[in-house]
Amino acid sequence: MIKVYNTLTREKEIFKSIIPGKINMYVCGPTVYNYIHIGNARSSIAFDVVRRYFEYRGYQVNYVSNFTDVDDKIIQRAREEGVDEMTIANKYANAFIEDTLPLNIQPATVRARATEVIPDIIVFVQDLINKGYAYEAKGDVYFRAKKFKGYGILAHQDLNEMAENAAGRLNDEEMTRKEDPIDFAVWKATQAEDEISWESPWGSGRPGWHIECSVMAQKYLSNTIDIHGGGIDLAFPHHTNEMAQSEAHTGQKFVNYWMHNGFVNVNNEKMSKSLGNFTTIHDMLKHYDDPMTIRLLLATTQYRRPINYSSDTLTQARVALDRIRTGYRNLSFRLTNADVGKDADLESAIKKQINIFEMAMDDDFNTPNALAAVFELVTLANTYADNKIVKIETVQYLLDTILLLLGVFGITELNDKPQITDAQKQLLAARVSARAAHDFELSDQIRQQLSESGIIVEDTTQGQRWHQA
Ligand SMILES: [Zn+2]
Structure with missing residues (x-):
């Protein structure tokens, strides 16, 4: 029985998939205008671990994620570099794939791009207009947030407070276009001639950010999906708006379990460009030769908690991984001189740790407690490796178990630098x-x-x- 913390209800709930044995899961991906930073990697790794654990438990996981490949930041970047938007988007989409590979993040079942679903977005937006949930204003289309019952409940926001904050952010021109400051854009009219645009019933323009995820989740998964994931900073406005649009469009519940991962701090400070501690994975991989250490650090902090990334925490992760590798290696050496048969006592001790591991992961993916069980197995491996007589079946079982459980964290290889001359x-x-x-x-x-x-x-x-x- 797996329990998942649902941001919507603020409770750990017993997980039950819509289709037995199958999971439809959507996770928001990056806007491809730059190399991904450690916060993006944390989110990708957190949900990769969730996916891997469900797979370990026998589920078939349909994992859809997106590249936001049309957006203000991409348009801005393209202008700065004197190239078109797709050149920027393709460059950083490819960089994402390159940078996530060494971190052993499994590719999504479907990696959708906003620009590939424009006709679907237009149909979706038109339907919102037809249903009275959206309106056109000077080529923009806005969603009537207050018309959607329960707007804001996902992030536990107060509607009046949201309205005040929204009003504070708008300029006069925007105020004249919106019926209500809290309304948000689902379609944006083209602002300048040089920017990327598509023809639509409301003139030339491009989709708003939130609408793409609603459209892709429905197109590639279903009206109601099991899990929607993303960083906690996305709960409002992004996921709040996705939920409103999707449920207004289909009349059905959009997501059964909303999951959000915590922040990454760098040297105990919030990561930001202005603080100069903005850490891209691209740079980290250039300077760090053991990406599995980064993976272990990001995977074995409980996904909802903040991670402090620093040279100290990275060193701790490296020491931890070395300890695991050493134990694994020590026992591997015994494969050559082990006796036939098995040790029943040790096998039951191994099973006990598997049980502890699963109980921890079942409890909203408590990876630190699950890692503790792996360390117990490593201790067993070291002790057993020192025995005068070892049994081959048990040696193999213990080695396989260590790898199997670590595989849930995305550590799938323990023979570090195995090539010798x-x-x-x-x-x-x-x-x-x-x-x-x-x-x-x-x-x-x-x-x-x-x-x-x-x-x-x-x-x-x-x-x-x-x-x-
Ligand atoms: Zn999204």
């Missing part, structure tokens, strides 16, 4: 022979040679083990 292999073999012949002077010499080439050798009662420095 033939020369190193020969030296390792030569050292085993030297020790067997009690030629310790030679074996020490070879150890030194190996160490200089980056291979650290240690001797255990079960023989020689090595790892890369």
Whole structure:
């Protein structure tokens, strides 16, 4: 039984999918006008872990996410660089794919782009007008927020307060176009000749931001979807507006479980361009050779909590991952000299940790507690690796279990830098022979040679083990 915290009800609810065994899930993707920052990566990783855990539990997950590829920021960037909007959008959409690959974020089942669904958006907007939920004003189309019963409840916002805030943000010109300051644009009239636009029943223009996600979720998933995810900053206005538009359009509930991930702080400060601590994944990957450490840090903080990204927290994650890799490696070495059969006691200890892991993940994806169970398994691996006699089935079971559970966090490979050269292999073999012949002077010499080439050798009662420095 999986429990999910639903932002709409502010409660952990028992998860039940609409279709048994299947999940329709939509997660808001980035606006492609720049490299993604660590906050975008956190959101992608948080929902990748949610997806992976549902898959671990046997669900088939249909995961749809978008690229916002038409937007004020893209138009602005295109002007600055003297290229068209699609050049900017394509460049950063490709960069997103490149940057999320080393972080082991699974590709979406469908990665939709706003500009690919313009005809669907126009039909959707026209329907809102026909139903009296939207109106045209000087080529813009606005949604009548107050007409939608329960507008604002998703983010637990007070309608009057929202209206005051909205009025404060508008200029006089906008005030004359809107019936009510709280109304929001679903279609925007073209402002300048050089900007990207499409013909519509309301003149030339482009879609507002919120409408694209409503349209894509319906087009690629269904009128009612199981899960909608995104950063907590999207609850209002973005998701509030998506919910109003979608439910006004279909007359059905839009989302059963609204899930929102927490912020990323950098050195305990909110990340912002003005503070100069804006961290793109593109830059991080250039300077950091072990992306799995970043993945572990972002995946194993509970998704609703803030993450503090700093060199300290990154180092802690690296130490944690090294510990896991070492335990895994120590036990892997025993595959070569294990006896047949299995150890029933150890297998029941392993099953106990699997159970703890699942209980933690079932409880609204409590990844820190789930990680603690993985560490217990690593301790078992280290202890068992030191046994005089080990049983091959149990060694394999423990190794497989560690990998299986870590796979939920997106850590799917533990053999760090597994390639060694033939020369190193020969030296390792030569050292085993030297020790067997009690030629310790030679074996020490070879150890030194190996160490200089980056291979650290240690001797255990079960023989020689090595790892890369
Ligand atoms: Zn969205």
